Every structure is written in C-alpha cells, then in structure tokens.
Amino acid sequence: MTVYLRRREAAERAHVSVRLLEKLATVGGGPPYIRVGSRLTLYKIDEFDSWLNDRRVTSTADAISKSA
Numbered sequence: 001m002t003v004y005l006r007r008r009e010a011a012e013r014a015h016v017s018v019r020l021l022e023k024l025a026t027v028g029g030g031p032p033y034i035r036v037g038s039r040l041t042l043y044k045i046d047e048f049d050s051w052l053n054d055r056r057v058t059s060t061a062d063a064i065s066k067s068a
Contacts (some may be wrong), residue, residue, distance in 0.1 A: 002043040003044070003045040003046075003047055004034075004045065005042065005043045005045055006040070006041070006042060007021055007022070007033075007041045007043070010031070010043045010048055013048070013052075014048075014052055021041075023061060025041070025053065030051070031043055031047060031048045031051035031052070032044070032047050032051070033040075050053060
C-alpha cells in the first residue's frame with residue numbers, strides 16, 4: 001500500500017517550513033509530488049524520504065560541493 005504525506009506533514013517530517021516546500025515546487029529542486037485538485041499536494045512517503053536522504057552531508061565541504 002502506498003502511503004502519502006500532505007505538504008504540512010512532509011514539512012514537519014523534514015523540519016522545514018511549508019513555504020519552503022511550496023517554493024521548491026515552483027522553482028524546482030524539491031521532492032516529487034502529486035497535485036489533487038487545486039489545493040491538495042501529496043508526497044509519496046518513500047519518494048520524499050529518498051529525496052531527503054539524497055541531501056544528507058557529513059561536513060560543510062560536502063554541502064558546498066553538492067550545491068555547486
């Protein structure tokens with residue numbers, strides 16, 4: 001069974017603001033999502049966790065090299 005997160009739940013899971021996820025959906029770079037109607041955004045939990053894990057770094061040097 002596929003489990004989905006609403007945008008607010010996803011933001012809480014990643015410890016970021018809902019606004020950041022909204023911005024990433026607009027400019028790119030965010031997790032894949034599904035739009036249901038005009039107001040509901042869903043994230044598959046496994047895809048969201050994968051996106052989050054892809055941003056994992058062990059030092060600031062790693063963070064700089066991933067953003068370049």
